[in-house]
Amino acid sequence: MPLHLYNTLTRQKEEFKPLHEKYVGMYVCGPTVYGHSHLGHGKSYVAFDVIVRYLRYLGYKVTYVQNITDVGHLLGDTNEGEDRLLKASRLEQKHPMEIAEHYTRSYFEDMDALNVLRPDISPRATGHIVEQIEMVKELIAKGFAYEANGSVYFDVHKFHDYGKLSGRTVGELEAGARVEVKSEKRHPADFALWKKADPEHIMRWPSPWAEGFPGWHIECSAMSMKYLGESFDIHGGGLENQFPHHECEIAQSEGATGKPFVKYWLHNNMVTVDGQKMGKSLNNFTTLKDAFKKWKPETIRFFILQSHYRSTLDFSDEAVDAAGKGLDKLGNTVRTVRERMKSATDPGTTAPIDLARHKAAFLAAMDDDFNTPQALAVLFDLSREVNQFLAAEASPSLSSLQHIDALYRELAETILGLTFDDTRGDSSDALILDGLMGLILDLRKDIRAQKMYALSDKIRDTLKAMGIVVEDKKDGTTTWRKGQ
RNA sequence: GGCGCCGUACCCAAGUGGUAAGGGAGAGGUCUGCAAAACCUUUAUGCCGCGGUUCGAAUCCGCGCGGCGCCUCCA
Known part of the structure; x- marks a missing residue:
């Protein structure tokens, strides 16, 4: 169409x-x-x-x-x-x-x-x-x-x-x-x-x-x-x-x-x-x-795109908070895909996801007077399938992950202008942050290996209070990202 | 007073003739040292109300109720 x-x-x-x-x-x-x-x-x-x-x-x-x-x-x-x-x-x-x-x-x-x-x-x-x-x-x-x-x-x-x-x-x-x-x-x-x-x-x-x-x-x-x-x-x-x-x-x-x-x-x-x-x-x-003092600019952008441009959008803290959580959900999927790409190889398990179908649905929504709420719904549907795939497969193929990543870049980033890479940067501060987080998580890993959970939880809680979310994955790895 | 728009679950919000998307919140479960994330199940027999058209209406028409915009600078 x-x-x-x-x-x-x-x-x-x-x-x-x-x-x-x-x-x-x-x-x-x-x-x-x-x-x-x-x-x-x-x-x-x-x-x-x-x-x-x-x-x-x-x-x-x-x-x-x-x-x-x-x-x-x-x-x-x-x-x-x-x-x-x-x-x-x-x-x-x-x-x-x-x-x-x-x-x-x-x-x-x-x-x-x-x-x-x-x-x-x-x-x-x-x-x-x-x-x-x-x-x-x-x-x-x-x-x-x-x-x-x-x-x-x-x-x-x-x-x-x-x-x-x-x-x-x-x-x-x-x-x-x-x-x-x-x-x-x-x-x-x-x-x-x-x-x-x-x-x-x-x-x-x-x-x-x-x-x-x-x-x-x-x-x-x-x-x-x-x-x-x-x-x-x-x-x-x-x-x-x-x-x-x-x-x-x-x-x-x-x-x-x-x-x-x-x-x-x-x-x-x-x-x-x-x-x-x-x-x-x-x-x-x-x-x-x-x-912007209260929410990330990306959250505001996402909040705006969740309603149609010709509809009114009612602003409230509750509504923006909810949008922020939705954006995080999408971002978690994308970041996980990118994380898994680092260790993935070919051949591996191919994702049983019809990417072309999702892309077509997304574009159909955009073709209909720029229906961004509908387009976002398509991205959430895609995310669910991707998450299912990632949860079920220990060794997804690199090419599958690359195709998924490319689709998010094309639809979410290029067209909607959303951004997901909020943890890394190339400024000197970002490099220092990366290094420090690597050090902290490495030490925490040793602490957890010794089952000193009170201390490891304190590290996680303190970082959380500073706006850094630490997540221990099932496979033993730990990731971090900036929160709201 | 004139012109126009809107009313969908606890909240936000798509859908405008074919039998209610998506997000958040809530409930139960799986996984995990825990937490988080993720996944599964669940939450509107009904879309402001009443009539009408139709095989079929949240969607079209009429009336009513409620809210809003423009007519003044404003994204």
Whole structure:
């Protein structure tokens, strides 16, 4: 079955057919960098990371663009509203660009920890003011936008497809209670392309209209089309950006070019806490940095992949703990396979496991709109069979183990981005740790041989308290690994 | 008020017409000096409720109840 994905634009699953064979242009709305990233960001970017990884696995050459929004959006729909970056700037007594740089680094640090591959291009909004201004000029020239008092607005009545992504109509929007009427605008639903800056506004650029800053939605249109072309394959983002952000992007982009903007719109759902959305404005978020103090980043990634990207994911300590144990279960199998490979030879007992069947089931799950929970279930099924094999066979063949290991690498590591080798590294500290653990376990082996179990148990318990799990295997060997 | 989504075991969570995946937790067992890991057995005759369509529904339709998202910056 070929890859199918759910397209918000058509509200159904569609077979994926890129605009150009073997090439995929993909843009995902990145973070606004005025604070540390939280679990919600984690869910979003892990989800799109898996999508990129899977497209590449299928053989597509993917250009993945994800912006960094380093110019603030206003808090409210009025000129009096303060933008978020400026607010952080004032609170932290730093220049806005310093704030942006600081949290951009923080963002990548967290994403690296989650094993999220970096985008091919991470364009900054402030680095593309020229492109944004050019686009606004084009929209004015084509009659889609108008200037009012130094600001420029998009006239939603001029773009007849407005509402096609979110399923709304301009009429509904104007009847809606929450659309604020602003005198500068011709219609309440019109949105800003360029805003004239107040005298105290720090981030400002010259423009043909008034010195000011770009509107809320124009950066994504300008940057995505600059790097991916006027029409491209996939645009992703959080569900909450479907309207108005993405709706406005379509209007601006298609208004300016007269061409279809994006073929497939993908939206990921929210992380919730007690059933409520985790968000910056609700102040109920857990930052990734805080989560990493409690759980391994791999656990957070696994937790995220245990639910579908279009489903909400309810966060609780209990749920993440459970995910961590599940990941350990998978990891134990993989690590045991790798351990056994060291002493295995050919010929030996061949594993009676249909690896091709498991692989096909895994890929079928991924082909069905990136169903990672289903794909993980396949890995657990595989693990059970592998564990049965390992438990029953004293001398499994090396080639069997290699095939099993290769499958985990292909599916779990390459596609899902999970990692299992957490005990070894090549830093000098890791080498010292390896050496020390070897020494301790060697001594403990002698102690156990003398049946001094109280002492050997004390060593094991103490290491456990330090976060190192020691396991005595049935065959007399002892292994260790870092725990949660 | 408008648009939309969701409600599956103690918890998390797939499944969207063919007779309930997976993980965690719990119970019993095997193995082990013990512990852990692993394996085996077990835990929803039922998927919010009530109707309807169908040979057949958790899955489709209607009504009701409960929860949530968007309409304002937000992954």
